[in-house]
Amino acid sequence: MTALWGAVVLSGVYHGANPGMGWPLAVSAGLMEGRNRAMLNAIGALAVGHLLAMLAILLPFSVMSAMARWQTEIRIGAGALVIAVGIYLLLNRRHPRFLSRIHPTKLALWSFLAAMAHGAGLMLVPIYLGICGLDVADTGHDAARALMGQNIASAFLVALAHTLAMTVAGGVIAVAIYAYFGLKFLSHTWFNLDVVWALSLVLVGALGVYFALRGH
């Protein structure tokens, strides 16, 4: 259980540190307006978008996971889906061009779409289903409705914890570059994570399938 929540937080740190999830936008917003406040607002908007993207992916799974009988199948299917998206991103290394049509001030929308396009929410699904699965085991066979309520609650918890970790990680980098290191470090800290990111999806999906087959 601790390991799974650890994974939720770690994936948040990972997403937050990835420039593709928006911390350079926060730096840019702060500098363009010349106020710390603008950067904090930007970080907040990015967090809102990311949170919504996580919920948009997790909530449908929380509804499905209420079908306790099919739990293993759902977890294997979800794992396979995550692997498939990872492989797709490995093969198709083109950047989603529609992201560049978004106005630079619509940061929450940008953050939502960027997370969706990169499958950021999917990375959480196997972890989340793992957490739901544990709950099922702990409580025995509850009524489906109660279980669903519980799963929806944990979807919110997982999304919140993940987004909080993501915001702190991205925020720390943005503030450090804005206030201390300067923009020279922007290109120094910007690594090409495309392949690593896609492989992470494959790995998380594979782990999801593995634990589902082993019954946790």
Place this chain on the structure above:
Amino acid sequence: MTLRPDPTFHATAQLAMQAPVENYGFTVMLSPDGAQPDGIAVVDLDPESADYGRIVHTLLMPYKGDEFHHFGWNACSASLSPLSGHAFLERRYLIVPGIRSSRIYVIDVKEPLEAKIHKIIEPEEVFAKTGYSRPHTIHCGPEGIYVSTLGGGGADGTDGPPGIFIMDCETFEIIGQYEMDRGPQDKHYDFWWNLPQDYMVSSEWGLPPQFENGIVPEDLLSNKYGHSIHFWDLRKRKNIQTIDLGENHQMALEIRPAHDPKKSYGFCGVVVDTTNLQGAIFTWWRDADGTWQAEKTITIDPRPEQPENLPPLLQGFEAVPPLVTDIDLSLDDKYLYVACWGMGEMHQYDVSDPMNPELTGKVELGGIARGAKHPGGGDFAFGPQMVEISRDGKRVYWTNSLYSSWDEQFYPGQDGGQMVMARVGENGGLELDPDFYVDFPKGYRAHQIRLEGGDCSTDSFCYPNV
């Protein structure tokens, strides 16, 4: 795709100024009569090199008659955009359009001395996918590579207005037209933008029949060339405002926005004022309420001259017009360089206060009825034309040809291609380097220059100076 951002991408204009200086320049070689293929000359700009100031490599195209003019990079500092970051592209390919043939070459210059053609886009593909013709200015931006065109469809390029189209920045596939709502825009020349503020500005030269076979004096005197600049919502692809600079301000050409994206102003050069033959620079800016304004902030007077010394085109005016054909702004937004191609002068203005430019330097070279020689002793055909500034702002390079058919009208009987360099003083001022004088191979003229690692008219910066 690389693991780290290309070292020639810079977050701010300031960082670009501090970066290592240029070792090579790439200059267009133009065969004015189409007798030879056009090409790209690689010029050695490293003062430590034995070949300093010489053409060390030339790459000629497989076709003739393309008429090379402007060109640009596949990727620049705009790739560090926080919104559409393509930070792992390489600044490696030059996109070189032929404005007469509408053919586009993608040239790999990763090894400048082994520059080679990577891809050729045939004119038919440009016509079919864009409805435009005569591709011209290149900028790398949020959705890929943006290419402005001078002509619409049809044989003479007047079937529909010209505009901008977008190319994929990795495959160089043509994607299609940029504009969704062009408003009153019906001619095209240059364009540039401010990426974080999300605006674009475009300008107007004339339609192909007005320039391809030479300048049409009747059209000029009846003010039929372009005289408006257009402001666009960059990402909505919509013309939001058009400013008419006044119909006497014929040919509003180069658009130079401030490089620091925090600033909401820039400049536009006007070739000639038909009421008094002056050349002019307009400063454009955005008001607090969001509307765009433009005001004439520099005028350059014509020089009186005996008719017998003038080309037939100008004899009736008894004067040499300055003909402001190119302008360029240093990366610190401090100096604006203004090429007076008719008069044979390069001016340097301090534009720290963009509404009150001050003339701080001037060089005479070539010129109608003057033909000032280079201090190194060489001839300089025509006048100073396409100008490019080193990133650090200390060296200013320029060439001499305007456009094949126009060269003959303003400088009958002259020929040749030269590229020269002037040094900028500590506190302004401009002085030609007597030792830097590149004479192009016989039969070739020189046009736009691009500097290795970026220069002052390619890169768009996504973060403000600090």
